[in-house]
Amino acid sequence: MDTQSTSHHPGGMPRLVTATRVASLVGPLVDRGDAPAYSRLADALRQVIADGRIPQGTRLPSERDLTGPVGLSRTTVTRAYAELREQGYVLTRRGSGSVARVPDVPGGRVDHLLAPSSLGDDGRVLDLTCTAQGAPSGLVEAYQRALEQLPTYLQGTGYYPSGLPALRERIAARFTARGLPTDADQVLVTAGALAAVATACGPLVGRRAPVLVESPTYPNVVAALQGAGARLVAHPLDHLTQDWDVPGLAAAVRASGARAAYLIPDFHNPTGALMDDGQRAEVARVLRGAGVVAVIDESLVDLSLEGQEMPGPLGAHLPTAVTVGSASKSLWGGLRVGWLRAPRGRVDEFASSRLRLDLGAPVMEQLVVTHLLDRYDEILAERRAHLREGRDALVAGLSRHLPDWRVRVPAGGMALWCALPSPGSTALAVAARSHGVVLAAGPAFAPAGGMDGWVRLPYSLPADQLAGVPERLAAAWDDVVRGRVRPGLAGARRIIA
Ligand SMILES: Cc1ncc(COP(=O)(O)O)c(C=O)c1O
Structure with missing residues (x-):
């Protein structure tokens, strides 16, 4: 966002966008086919509002102010605004001008499992x-870039059960840069981290097999492990510090005979705890000593909020571990893209396990994630x-x-x-x-x-x-x-x- 041409209220959200800025965001309208000019302007504005480059709630320039910078007549701009109003992208109130908004999803904001059911005093839940x-800014642009690339994939079958090579390369390079050297063929792209954990369960979880999990932990993985037949062994995080209690973990492994463990060392869900370097080394020593294969869930690893240096991946201490990650938390849940990094020598086992669940993630979304990773920082x-x-x-x-x-x-x-x-x-x-x-x-x-x-x-x-x-x-x-x-x-x- 160009801070020079927008004003910000103290919460940091832009509230005003200038006419010149709008003109530069919508770009040259001549490139947008031969639809009438008002419709090309409305299309371009809809895109920049929908993908967050003009955030929801931003006051738009008046129709008159916009005419000069976009080089269109007042009537044309007025028609474009009218179309956007009709489609729910602009709300105009007498006295407070026109404000950008994103219309509600048809049929409700979210899936029935998520839709809240009761209203507060102010009518909001x-x-x-x-x-x-919600999605990051620039998502629609990433889809556009992906769409431009799609024709090169259309000759093939579209089945990439291990993932698009370009995305697997990018994911492997990120692991390597973080201190866990990884080749692209160790990476399987899945439909999210939960699907990656379910894939990992195949080779790792037998019927009635004891599997160590933190307590508390992420509930859907509990369900996935139980669905795979595991008997869960809880490792309680320290009650006061919400930290890993390494002697307690060692005792739980010894007593249960667990051969697999599911851990969330990076901003653990739900506690937010971050395992430090020393704990990583200790936890790894305990697990290695007992022959426990860890499934390490790094879904939240990129969401550090204090600018702190992050500890290296827990997987770097555990050559047998499977590490799973996701685009859901740092990019967008709607992409449904996650991944699994298998240890060298076991890649085929996990690739076969994956084929029992599904046959690959969608090509478009994998291309989108590849593009979003270009702007990841x-x-x-x-x-x-x-x-x-x-x-x-x-x-x-x-x-x-x-x-x-x-x-x-x-x-x-x-x-x-x-x-x-x-x-x-x-x-x-x-x-x-x-x-x-x-x-x-x-x-x-x-x-x-x-x-x-x-x-x-x-x-x-x-x-x-x-x-x-x-x-x-x-x-x-x-x-x-x-x-x-x-x-x-x-x-x-x-x-x-
Ligand atoms: C620790 C953890 N793992 C996995 C998931 C699910 O991620 P995805 O949307 O990639 O399946 C979540 C979502 O909240 C999570 O917190």
């Missing part, structure tokens, strides 16, 4: 069940700034409205893992619904039950929405404390991310 952000800077603002707004509000909740501020990731002053997370999730907040209660993250004294609060929504959450949660918690809640429905909710 804040869905805090999902650690995921820029996108990450944007993602991190958004998350940092969200985290800080939520933490500030909690310390004001719920000072007796214990909150450890994570150095990265997408959620706070809050200790409640007394158990009541399930009741809180029920109560929060009538205050317009949808929550996932602590027990959802507990592979061995319990954890009703904890609640996960994602901070991936925009900061201005999150700022209102603690007050609603305080009202809900008050309902819990005063016994005004009939527990019941909260457990029915499924978690996606």
Whole structure:
């Protein structure tokens, strides 16, 4: 975003975009076919609004001001704005001008599993069940570039069960640059990290096989491991520090005879904990000594929020480990692209396991991810700034409205893992619904039950929405404390991310 030609309010979001800036964003309209000029302008504007280059809520220049910079008549610009209004991309209110917006998804904002069901006092629901952000700016452009490249793929069958070579190269190069030397043929591109974990289960998880998992952990992997027949062995993270307890982990491995483990060392979901270098070496020593093969989930690894130097990959200490990653958290969940890095010598086993689940990720989305990786640093800077603002707004509000909740501020990731002053997370999730907040209660993250004294609060929504959450949660918690809640429905909710 060109900060010279936009003004910013204190939260950092651009609120105004100048006519010259709009003209440069839409580019030369002569390149856009021979549709009428108003329709070419409307198309171009729709694109830059849809992909976030003019963020939602930005005030657009008046129709009159735009005529000069785009070189079109007032009537033409007026028709373009009218078309955008009709399509839901521009909202015009008397006295406050025209504002860019993105229309609602037809049929609802999200899938039925995610759509929240109750409204708050102001008629809005804040869905805090999902650690995921909207798409980054420039996504539509990346699709356009992918579309331009698509013809070169059309002669082939379109089946790439291990992934597009160009993307596998990029992913391998990132591992290598982070200290885990990787060849492209060790990388399998999957439909997201969860699919990568499911692929890893094939060779690693036998019926009734004990598999070590952190407690708490990411619930959908618990379901995937159980679906593969695993018997879960919980390794509780330290109650106070939310850190890995290496002697405890060693004891759990010894007692259970586990030969596989699933770990999230980088901004763990739900706690946000980051395993430091020393712990990585120690955890690896324990696992290697006991012959445990680790599945290491790096889905959140690129979401450090303090500009800190990241520890090297845990997989660099564990030659037998499988490392999975994802475009979902740092790019966009809608791409459905993730990956698995197999150890040399076991690539074929994992490639065969994958074929039992599906036959590859879509070509278009793999091309899109390849293009987005060209701008990865820029996108990450944007993602991190958004998350940092969200985290800080939520933490500030909690310390004001719920000072007796214990909150450890994570150095990265997408959620706070809050200790409640007394158990009541399930009741809180029920109560929060009538205050317009949808929550996932602590027990959802507990592979061995319990954890009703904890609640996960994602901070991936925009900061201005999150700022209102603690007050609603305080009202809900008050309902819990005063016994005004009939527990019941909260457990029915499924978690996606
Ligand atoms: C630790 C972890 N692994 C995997 C996933 C799922 O990722 P994907 O969308 O790539 O399947 C998530 C999503 O929240 C996650 O937090």
